[in-house]
Amino acid sequence: MFDTILVSLGYVFTWQSLLFIFLGTSIGIIIGAIPGLNVLMAIAICLPFTFGMNSICGMLLLLGIFCGGTYGGSITAILINTPGTPAAAATTIEGYKLTQKGRSGEALYMALYASVFGGLMSTFALILFAPQLAKVALTFTPAEYFALGIFGLSIIILASGKYVVKGIIMGCLGLLCSTIGLDPIEASTRFTFDQTSLMGGLQLVPFLIGLFAISEVINRSAHILQGKLNLERKDQTNLTLRQVWSKKYMKTLVKSGLIGTVIGAIPGTGSVIASFLSYNESLRSSKHKEEYGQGSLEGVCACETANNGATSSTLIPMLTLGIPGDAVSAVLMGALTVHNLVPGTKLFVDHGDIVYTLMIGLIIINILMGVLGHYACKGFIKVVDLPSHILLPMIVVLCVIGSYAVGNKIVDVQTMMVMGVIGYFLIRANFPLTPLLLGMVLGPIMEQAFRQQMIISKGNWLSFLYRPISFTFIIVAILCICLPLIQRFIAFYKKYRTGKSANN
Amino acid sequence: MKNKKDSRTDIVLIDRCVSILVIAMGFLLLANMEKWVGHINMLFTEPGSRFFPTILAYMLIIFGAILCVESFAGHIFKTKLKAKILNMRTEELEEKTEVTGEQDNGEENAGAASSHGLKESITPWRSYASMALVVVYVFLLKPVGFLISSIVTMVPMMALLKAKKWWHYLVLISLIVILNYIFTGLLNIRLPKGTIF
Numbered sequence: 001m002f003d004t005i006l007v008s009l010g011y012v013f014t015w016q017s018l019l020f021i022f023l024g025t026s027i028g029i030i031i032g033a034i035p036g037l038n039v040l041m042a043i044a045i046c047l048p049f050t051f052g053m054n055s056i057c058g059m060l061l062l063l064g065i066f067c068g069g070t071y072g073g074s075i076t077a078i079l080i081n082t083p084g085t086p087a088a089a090a091t092t093i094e095g096y097k098l099t100q101k102g103r104s105g106e107a108l109y110m111a112l113y114a115s116v117f118g119g120l121m122s123t124f125a126l127i128l129f130a131p132q133l134a135k136v137a138l139t140f141t142p143a144e145y146f147a148l149g150i151f152g153l154s155i156i157i158l159a160s161g162k163y164v165v166k167g168i169i170m171g172c173l174g175l176l177c178s179t180i181g182l183d184p185i186e187a188s189t190r191f192t193f194d195q196t197s198l199m200g201g202l203q204l205v206p207f208l209i210g211l212f213a214i215s216e217v218i219n220r221s222a223h224i225l226q227g228k229l230n231l232e233r234k235d236q237t238n239l240t241l242r243q244v245w246s247k248k249y250m251k252t253l254v255k256s257g258l259i260g261t262v263i264g265a266i267p268g269t270g271s272v273i274a275s276f277l278s279y280n281e282s283l284r285s286s287k288h289k290e291e292y293g294q295g296s297l298e299g300v301c302a303c304e305t306a307n308n309g310a311t312s313s314t315l316i317p318m319l320t321l322g323i324p325g326d327a328v329s330a331v332l333m334g335a336l337t338v339h340n341l342v343p344g345t346k347l348f349v350d351h352g353d354i355v356y357t358l359m360i361g362l363i364i365i366n367i368l369m370g371v372l373g374h375y376a377c378k379g380f381i382k383v384v385d386l387p388s389h390i391l392l393p394m395i396v397v398l399c400v401i402g403s404y405a406v407g408n409k410i411v412d413v414q415t416m417m418v419m420g421v422i423g424y425f426l427i428r429a430n431f432p433l434t435p436l437l438l439g440m441v442l443g444p445i446m447e448q449a450f451r452q453q454m455i456i457s458k459g460n461w462l463s464f465l466y467r468p469i470s471f472t473f474i475i476v477a478i479l480c481i482c483l484p485l486i487q488r489f490i491a492f493y494k495k496y497r498t499g500k501s502a503n504n
Numbered sequence: 505m506k507n508k509k510d511s512r513t514d515i516v517l518i519d520r521c522v523s524i525l526v527i528a529m530g531f532l533l534l535a536n537m538e539k540w541v542g543h544i545n546m547l548f549t550e551p552g553s554r555f556f557p558t559i560l561a562y563m564l565i566i567f568g569a570i571l572c573v574e575s576f577a578g579h580i581f582k583t584k585l586k587a588k589i590l591n592m593r594t595e596e597l598e599e600k601t602e603v604t605g606e607q608d609n610g611e612e613n614a615g616a617a618s619s620h621g622l623k624e625s626i627t628p629w630r631s632y633a634s635m636a637l638v639v640v641y642v643f644l645l646k647p648v649g650f651l652i653s654s655i656v657t658m659v660p661m662m663a664l665l666k667a668k669k670w671w672h673y674l675v676l677i678s679l680i681v682i683l684n685y686i687f688t689g690l691l692n693i694r695l696p697k698g699t700i701f
Contacts, residue, residue, distance in 0.1 A: 045691055165571045166519075169526055172563045175556070176533075183553035188542030190553055214638060221634035221665060389667035390676055393658040396638060397680055400645070400654070405693050410646050417642040421635055429518045447556045454551055 008356035011056055012364060020057045021361060024064020025368050029376065031065065032072020035082045035209055035395070035402045039069035043331050055339035055354060060361045062335055066328060067311050067365045070271060071115040071373065074304055078107045079383050080395055082213035086204050087271035087310075089441075090279045090303040092212055093159065093434055097295030105238045105381050107300050112373040113244035114253060114301040118309035119366035121257035122264065126312045126319075127359045133313065134320040137265040142452035143464050145268070147473035149446030152273060154480035155280035156435040161293050164485070167435045170426070174439020175446075177202055184448040185455075197411040204272075206403035206416035207440055211433055213399050214420025217392050219427055238377070239297075241370070249301050252282050256302045260309020267317050267325040271310035272441055278306030284480055312362050318343055319355065519575035526568030533561035630664060637661050649698025654680045 011017060024046075031042040042065045050058030073085030078095035091111060098107035125133060153171060160167025180191045181201025192198040245253065256278040263274035282302035283292050292299055315332070317323040322344035324330035333343050341351055348355055383391070403416040423433060457463035465471050533540075541554045637657045644653035655677055662676055687693045 041693075045693075165567055165574060169564065169567045169571065172560050172567065176560045176564075179557050179560075183542070186543070186553050188553050190541045190557065193540070218631050218635045218638065222628050222631040387667070387672065389662045389665035390672060392634075392665060393661045393676055394679060396641065396661070397654050397658060397683065400641065400650070401683065401687060401693075401695065404645075404650075404695060405687070408694050410642075410696065413642050413645060417638055420638060424631065424635065429522060430515055431522075451551060451555070459550065 004352045004356050005360070007353045008360050011353065011357040012060075012360045016057050017060055017357075017361065018364070020053070020061040021064050021365055021368060022372075024061040025068040025365055025372060026064075028065040028068020028070075029072040029075075029369070029372060032069035032084045032088075033075040033380075035076055035084055035213055035398050037402055037405060038073075038085045038205065039066055040328050040331065041405065042069055043328060043335075047331065047335055050335060051338060055336075055341060056357050056361075058339060059332075059335060059354075059358055060365070062332060063358065063362055064365050064368075066332070067119055067308065067362065068369055068372075070308050070311050071112065071119075071304070071369055073307075074111040074115065074300075075108065075380050078111060078300070079104055079380065080213070080391070081216040082395060082399070083208060086208055086441075087275055087307040088303075089208055089212070089272065089437055090275040090307075090434075091300055093279070094292065094296045094299030094303070097293070098297070098300065099384060101295050103295065104384060105377070106297060107295075108377045108380060109239040109374075110244055110297050110300045111304040112370060112377060113239070113241050114249075114256075114304040115308040115373075116366050116370040117245060117253050118257050118260050118305035118307070119311055119369065120363065121254075121305075122261045122309045122312035123359060123362040123366060125261045126316055126362070127356075130316050130320050133262070133265045133316050136262070137267065137317055137325075138321070140266050140469070141467065142449040142456065143467050143470040144473070145445055145449035146453060147464060147470035147477070148263075148269070148273070148277070149442045149449065151473045151477040151480070152277050152280065152442045153438060153446075154477040155276060155283070156438060157481050157484050158280065158283045158289075159293065159434045159438075160432045163430060163432055164488075166431045170431055170433070171435035171439045174436040174441075175443040176439075177207070177436075178440050178443025179447065184444065185451050195411075197409060200407075201444075202415055202440070203403075203406050203412050204440065205406045206412040207419050208437060209399045209403055210416035210419025211423040211437060213395055214416060215423025215427055215433075217395055218420060218424040220388065220392060244301070249298065252298050252301050253305050255281060255285075256305035257309045260306035261313040263306070264310025264313035264325070265316045267323055268445065269310075270314065270326045271307040273445070274310040275303040275307040276438060276441065278302045278309075280480070308366075319347060320345065516575050519571060523568045523572035523575060526564050527572065530561045530563075530565035530568060533557060533564070537561070633664050634661055637664070645696045645698075647698055647700050650695040651680065651684050652698065653696075654684075 027042060027046065028039065031037045032039065043062050046061060046065060050061060053061070069085060070087055073083055073088030074091045074095065075084060077083040077088040077091040078099055081092055081096040081099075083089045083092050095107045095111065098104060156167045156171045157164055160170075178201070180198060182188070182199055183190055189199060259278045259281060260271070260274045263269050263277060264271065279299060279302050282298055283289065286292065286296075286298055288296065288298065314325045314329045317325050318329040318333050322333070322342070324333045336343055336347075341347060341354060399416060400413055403413045404410070406412050426433060426436075453463060454461075464474060537554055537558060541557055543552050543554055637660060641653055641657035644656060648656070658676060658680065659673060662673060667673065684695065688695055
């Protein structure tokens with residue numbers, strides 16, 4: 001193995017490999033930062049260019065786009081409340097609040113260094129524990145997927161702040177939106193109203209862009225402050241790598257990195273779910289819960305570590321077993337096959353040098369992402385200083401492009417518009433938007449897993465509690481739902497008692 | 505500008521309307537479930553395609569009702585409770601003021617806020633106008649294509665957002681043209697071309 005690694009080091013540190021790593025990471029960051037243009041699209045666009053290259057350069061270019069793009073999504077999520085990629089949706093919750101407080105610099109650097117940490121942790125997990133992680137991932141049955149979904153949804157109680165009932169209603173509406181289209185088991189139509197364009201269901205990207213970006217543009221139009229966005233102005237203080245990778249955030253970094261790595265390795269999940277689950281966990285265990293929802297660096301740290309933590313681990317089932325975990329790894333698997341590298345156990349035996357080259361390449365990509373991001377952040381911060389009469393129309397134009405490019409369908413742009421209008425009214429009525437998105441993201445996984453498990457267990461509802469992982473997830477979810485409600489009730493009762501005794 | 509009490513009353517009113525809407529939506533879903541959700545009646549697929557939407561419809565009715573009760577009864581209860589707490593705090597504050605002789609000066613704080621020299625103008629009609637422009641933009645996309653619809657709707661949006669310098673309009677139009685070229689020409693990503701032209 002040591003010899004193979006030495007050979008792989010030789011492959012990585014050639015000028016051609018380093019050039020393609022640089023190109024891929026740069027393209028990834030830029031594409032990721034454009035709302036609606038996701039990693040999958042960027043990889044699909046660049047894939048034909050790799051056909052003429054050697055396998056190592058081609059794969060390093062695509063991996064650079066993958067990692068860079070996952071990080072790039074956080075930039076617009078933080079600066080203009082528009083997640084560049086669905087994986088950065090959770091980052092908007094805390095990131096944009098920080099921008100509104102004039103702390104966009106801190107948020108951007110936190111996102112960058114947390115992403116680098118998550119990416120590196122995930123890559124080391126890929127190098128050291130790939131076979132073991134693949135085994136764990138394959139033990140996940142529908143019961144575990146459903147329990148994971150329930151655990152993810154329990155965040156609604158914590159993320160809704162004062163408006164718990166409104167949050168639950170939003171969660172239900174999100175879940176309802178996710179049922180639009182063809183049923184996952186029977187393939188019967190649901191809420192399509194005889195429109196063929198709705199048969200594929202609502203696309204996540206236009207839904208997300210409309211809900212966050214368009215609603216924010218509409219809302220911001222009313223708040224004109226001397227021609228610029230109504231954001232607090234502060235001297236931007238930037239975080240350093242040492243400040244982020246410090247004792248203060250280390251617990252969040254490690255925990256979120258682990259969540260990202262494990263969730264990423266489970267086929268069918270991916271970085272979106274990883275970042276929401278990690279946000280949930282960091283909120284649950286934080287000592288500064290009051291900061292969450294108001295702009296918490298810890299929250300940004302959790303989301304970004306987890307979504308980048310899921311990048312390399314997504315490759316684990318693909319490389320070791322030949323099972324692509326999501327659409328991106330399926331395209332990457334296709335790219336490997338084009339270069340006569342068939343994923344699976346034999347890949348490590350027959351082409352061990354190339355596999356280790358890609359793994360070492362991932363380490364370089366993550367380090368380079370940190371360096372590129374460090375210099376790029378200084379420029380990105382200035383985006384919020386653009387005059388709002390240029391910035392807001394440009395956001396709308398980019399949102400339209402992003403929504404249309406997902407499937408080349410006008411219905412996606414219409415979905416974005418409808419969600420934007422609904423989102424605006426929801427903001428005005430103090431309805432939290434995050435639960436709506438959570439329902440939309442977790443709904444399909446939950447419903448499918450629930451019904452599959454019911455078929456497997458022949459209708460036994462208790463079967464979800466028989467398996468240790470699903471049992472643990474469900475118990476933690478119940479605690480997450482009940483404890484804050486009990487705490488709130490006790491606090492309210494205490495207030496009531498104090499008021500009553502004062503009146504007497 | 506509306507004061508805090510007025511906006512709170514508005515929110516309560518909105519909550520009441522929304523809760524009624526949510527309950528109505530739940531009932532509407534239940535009433536039309538067979539029509540809107542197809543189902544293959546086979547035992548092995550149970551719970552079927554209507555299971556999740558039905559559960560969600562019931563949840564909407566339940567939590568809509570809770571929101572409704574909260575906005576009616578909870579508001580009255582909370583107002584009374586807050587009044588009690590406020591009375592108690594005022595009494596405490598008066599006692600303290602007598603001892604220290606200090607007074608809170610709200611106007612001073614307001615003065616400090618405006619000392620930055622930034623005057624914010626909140627105009628909700630502008631939101632509705634930009635919303636209308638976005639809607640028009642989306643509906644123009646199919647007939648006239650990306651380039652024309654973007655220019656036709658985003659230039660008025662700029663005017664709406666108080667753009668005064670002529671070259672700012674030029675910047676926006678140039679950016680739209682450049683974006684159109686990058687996506688269609690370089691990246692080969694299709695954008696709506698329009699059916700009229």
